[in-house]
Amino acid sequence: MTRPSYDLVIQGAGPVGCALALGLRRSRLRILVLEARPRTDTPADRRSIALSWGSRHLLDALGQWPLATPASAIEQVHVSQRGYFGRVLIRASERGVPALGYVAAYEGLSRGMRDALTGLSDCELRQGARVLSTELAPDRIHVRVDDQGSAREFDAAMLVVAEGSADTVVREVDYEQCAIVANVRAQRPAQAVAYERFTADGPIALLPFGEEFALVWTLPSEGAKALARAGADALLASLDRAFGSRLGAFMAARDLGIFPLRLRVAGPPAHPRRLALGNAAQSLHPVAGQGLNLGLRDAAELADQVCAAPGNLGSATLAETYLARRRIDRAATVAATDLLARLFLGESTLQGCLRGAGLAVTDAISPLKSTLAKQMMYGLRL
Ligand SMILES: Cc1cc2nc3c(=O)[nH]c(=O)nc-3n(C[C@H](O)[C@H](O)[C@H](O)COP(=O)(O)OP(=O)(O)OC[C@H]3O[C@@H](n4cnc5c(N)ncnc54)[C@H](O)[C@@H]3O)c2cc1C
Incomplete structure (x- = not known):
């Protein structure tokens, strides 16, 4: 079967998945962002988010400041x-x-960032498209999707999981x-x-x-x-x-x-073609308001690495460099938040x-x- 082919598929258009896609807007990579929730979904998530001063800078660099929401x-x-x-x-x-x-507001922030994706020339956003499973091939990753009730398949050099919850949890x-x-x-x-x-x-x-x-x-x-x-x-x-x-x-x-x-911390990636970001890598207690701020830093680092060497997409070099550069911030934020919660x-x-x-x-x-x-x-x- 021929599958539409992309450089990168992002699973989840929450704020972290969107931040990665926006951070890659000048890379000229072909990107597909898959979001399970349909566009017409009525906002149900009532949380508000405290964005740090550092996150404001990251959002500014993505052309998202001021936010599209109060x-x-x-x-x-x-x-x-x-x-x-x-x-x-x-x-x-x-x-x-x-x-x-x-x-x-989380909903306003997410919606504003999703709307910004629709203006990008090399990025396609599909809403109402839930990733069901993935399969590794020697040089690609195949992604099976329920796309508004129809089964579809895509294929990419790399998949970033930003779906908000971790599948392989070590802690x-x-x-x-x-x-x-x-x-x-x-x-x-x-x-x-x-x-x-x-x-x-x-x-x-x-x-x-x-x-x-x-x-x-x-x-x-x-x-x-x-x-x-x-x-x-x-x-x-x-x-x-x-x-x-x-x-x-x-x-x-x-x-x-x-x-x-x-608190849920994901294990190391099983394969460099499939990396987890944001809450898919670590979900924290909200006591210090750090989860999204940490996820935005994850997205910024990965976007920087990919833009610097797009040919490394899906490679062990990219995964190792990215994980090494994020290790201290992630470990320190997880530990500090867990300590405060107790x-x-x-x-x-x-x-x-x-x-x-x-x-x-x-x-x-x-x-x-x-x-x-x-x-x-x-x-x-x-
Ligand atoms: C009560 C509360 C308060 C919080 N307050 C703060 C705060 O003040 N500051 C802060 O920094 N953080 C805060 N957080 C944490 C913050 O909300 C999360 O860290 C942040 O939402 C993570 O973003 P994300 O994009 O990784 O995941 P999410 O926001 O969960 O987005 C994931 C997206 O993936 C989609 N998806 C899921 N499964 C699939 C699939 N199979 N295929 C395709 N799409 C899929 C979902 O529909 C969703 O749109 C708080 C959390 C809670 C619970």
């Missing part, structure tokens, strides 16, 4: 712990940047937690300050989004599901109790959603006091705070 600046990040002293305050002005990062942690997301309004409007408040049940992130806050509240799974079922009024009352009075009372909540939380859990007073002292020390010691701010803003891209 984004709100984060000028300060305030980290605290319920019931104990100590806090860390990081200000954009002290770092010499106008914003530490930005908040945008998996079920945190037995879920994140409740919603847009909430407090008595005091959001003024470009992001709050991360650790409680014994899990962290509460309130990210400034217009005058409202995008809430990401981690709770033990059963409690989170019960709260999500109970609806907006119950959520507001619980949030008042858990967050405290810093922003006055919480008055309205809309667009509630819930996500189970797991560190603040538990009711012990001694632990609470030690963590409080840790926050106070981090705030007071400039090099420590600076390291934290740099990691948050840029990651560890070599």
Whole structure:
């Protein structure tokens, strides 16, 4: 059977798959991007995303800044712990940047990037096209697809899996937690300050989004599901109790959603023709808002490597160089996120006091705070 042939097939047009395709726009490679969701799908994903200052630069380089969807600046990040002293305050002005990062809706961001792909001459985007399986041939990879109900096959020198979940997992942690997301309004409007408040049940992130806050509240799974079922009024009352009075009372909540939380790290690629990027390589706890930022750095690195040597597509040299250059950033971000997800859990007073002292020390010691701010803003891209 003759199959339409491409240089590169990208499986998944989430923000990471799109970032890779956009990063390769000057490579003249023939690229096919396959996205399982049909174009007409109504937006169902309610999460908001904190994009770091470094991600803004990466998106700018892709011609995606300003975003095609509203984004709100984060000028300060305030980290605290319920019931104990100590806090860390990081200000954009002290770092010499106008914003530490930005908040945008996941759906708007993804849709804007997908729309940008449709304007590229060497890139074809097929929506409603789910990859079912792949098969390696000596110099190609065959990709079987359910394309809006019809079976189709494509073939390429290389496949990048950016479908948002890993198939071969070497490390998996079920945190037995879920994140409740919603847009909430407090008595005091959001003024470009992001709050991360650790409680014994899990962290509460309130990210400034217009005058409202995008809430990401981690709770033990059963409690989170019960709260999500109970609806907006119950959520507001619980949030008042858990967050405290810093922003006055919480008055309205809309667009509630819930996500189970797991750490999943994919194993090394079985073959250099099939590389995983973004959440397909590592899915993180959202506590530090790092998953997409890390995935965008993955995409930028691979695009740089391919543009520098397009002839290496699908080769062991490309896979080895890419993985070596991404190893430290990925390992450090996975470890830091996992540590944070566990560190603040538990009711012990001694632990609470030690963590409080840790926050106070981090705030007071400039090099420590600076390291934290740099990691948050840029990651560890070599
Ligand atoms: C509650 C929550 C809050 C978060 N907050 C932040 C944050 O503040 N900052 C941050 O950086 N990260 C955050 N993250 C993480 C972030 O959402 C992910 O890291 C990011 O979405 C990963 O992008 P991706 O493109 O790799 O995968 P995805 O966004 O999952 O996209 C994958 C795409 O592949 C498609 N697909 C799936 N299977 C197939 C198939 N077989 N064939 C073709 N297409 C397929 C899917 O439809 C989807 O469009 C958060 C996550 C959660 C759950």
